[in-house]
Amino acid sequence: MIIFYIPFAAFILFYINQMTFRLCEQKEIPDDRQPKVYRTINILITILLISSYVEVLFT
Structure with a gap:
């Protein structure tokens, strides 16, 4: 899961x-x-991305 999320988060921050x-x-x-x-x-x-990762991780 984290392998896909880190590039996604980097793309979002760049954009x-x-x-x-x-x-x-x-x-x-x-x-x-x-x-x-x-x-x-x-x-x-960054707070939004971390909270969405935690939500996906524990759902």
């Missing part, structure tokens, strides 16, 4: 970061605030 980059460009977020935006989104997506 979310691409969308975050587009969001920062579109909304013209200043360069000094962009790392905070990336960090927040990555932490929330």
Whole structure:
């Protein structure tokens, strides 16, 4: 199960970061605030991926 989930999670994080980059460009977020935006989104997506893995694992 974990063999399939890790590449899936990496793909999701990569794609979310691409969308975050587009969001920062579109909304013209200043360069000094962009790392905070990336960090927040990555932490929330990582929590979501871990919780979904745990749910699938114990279901």
